[in-house]
Amino acid sequence: MPLIKIYPKITHIILIMKFLHSGKVKDVYELGDGNLLFRFSDRVSAYDVKFKDNISRKGEVLCKFAEFWFNQLSVPNHFVCLEGKDKMIVKKMRMIPIECIVRGYFYGSLIQRWQEGKTLLAENVDTRMAAKLPEPIFDPTTKSATHDLPISKEQVLNQNLVTEEEYEWLEKTTIEIYKKMSSITNSAGYILADLKLEFGKHNGDMLLGDSIGPDEYRLWPKDSYEVGRVQEAYDKQLLRDWLTENGYQKQFEDDRKAGKELIAPSIPIELREKMSMRYIESYQRITGNTL
Numbered sequence: 001m002p003l004i005k006i007y008p009k010i011t012h013i014i015l016i017m018k019f020l021h022s023g024k025v026k027d028v029y030e031l032g033d034g035n036l037l038f039r040f041s042d043r044v045s046a047y048d049v050k051f052k053d054n055i056s057r058k059g060e061v062l063c064k065f066a067e068f069w070f071n072q073l074s075v076p077n078h079f080v081c082l083e084g085k086d087k088m089i090v091k092k093m094r095m096i097p098i099e100c101i102v103r104g105y106f107y108g109s110l111i112q113r114w115q116e117g118k119t120l121l122a123e124n125v126d127t128r129m130a131a132k133l134p135e136p137i138f139d140p141t142t143k144s145a146t147h148d149l150p151i152s153k154e155q156v157l158n159q160n161l162v163t164e165e166e167y168e169w170l171e172k173t174t175i176e177i178y179k180k181m182s183s184i185t186n187s188a189g190y191i192l193a194d195l196k197l198e199f200g201k202h203n204g205d206m207l208l209g210d211s212i213g214p215d216e217y218r219l220w221p222k223d224s225y226e227v228g229r230v231q232e233a234y235d236k237q238l239l240r241d242w243l244t245e246n247g248y249q250k251q252f253e254d255d256r257k258a259g260k261e262l263i264a265p266s267i268p269i270e271l272r273e274k275m276s277m278r279y280i281e282s283y284q285r286i287t288g289n290t291l
């Protein structure tokens with residue numbers, strides 16, 4: 001069906017769409033026909049903190065990356081069509097209330113959880129920072145508006161979030177998608193360290209939903225990858241590292257524990273420009289398309 005004809009211009013959409021939700025990055029609108037419109041903004045967040053400064057063209061990159069991945073993956077998904085450079089129409093679904101995370105490398109919050117004895121790993125796992133895991137692991141979290149927490153299979157099943165059969169399908173499918181995406185990023189010179197996916201139900205079918213792009217994964221350039229240290233920062237990781245180096249990450253943790261409001265520092269213009277370039281560069285290298 002030529003949906004694009006129903007919504008030929010954003011001015012038309014405004015007339016028939018209802019604002020639903022403004023997330024960290026996306027603004028979500030409901031269209032009158034059972035579909036949603038995602039508008040990808042240039043907003044940026046890290047460590048669950050929203051920043052006031054924008055990263056120019058980030059929304060466009062995220063939107064086109066999502067389109068690229070939905071087209072590459074054979075798993076049924078909610079994508080309908082693009083609507084302009086930073087907007088996408090998707091089928092409205094009932095979302096599965098877990099974030100499906102897969103990790104291919106020993107990195108990020110997994111290290112801290114393992115050090116604190118909260119996560120058990122097999123004997124043969126190399127626990128040097130950024131070492132490749134023998135096999136990718138499925139490591140889901142809760143889906144929270146503020147701070148997602150790891151959740152075990154038992155907890156997922158006890159809370160009736162999904163059935164056991166669905167859990168097993170989500171685990172298998174998330175890992176398969178990670179492997180497929182890894183092989184594509186690998187050919188473009190990047191390691192896909194980890195990935196977050198969301199699924200939902202549409203007319204009884206389980207579909208891949210939400211968006212897939214740099215906010216959903218960590219990419220490391222292969223040529224500077226080295227086990228045992230922090231990896232060269234790509235796109236959002238640049239901001240995370242700047243926050244850590246300047247003490248803001250610790251400040252956020254302390255303020256969160258103390259129940260204080262978290263205050264985002266302003267991001268220096270040079271860092272914003274560098275981030276913008278990196279978003280564009282990774283898109284062009286991985287997809288082979290220009291923006």
Ligand SMILES: Nc1ncnc2c1ncn2[C@@H]1O[C@H](COP(=O)(O)OP(=O)(O)O)[C@@H](O)[C@H]1O
Pocket residue numbers: 021022023024025026027028036078090091092093094095198200209210211
């Ligand atoms: N097809 C869909 N139908 C309904 N809700 C969806 C669909 N795809 C994604 N969502 C939900 O839309 C919301 C997007 O908002 P949010 O995650 O807060 O935005 P952001 O990713 O910008 O932070 C999420 O709760 C996500 O689960």
Ligand SMILES: [Mg+2]
Pocket residue numbers: 023
């Ligand atoms: Mg989200």
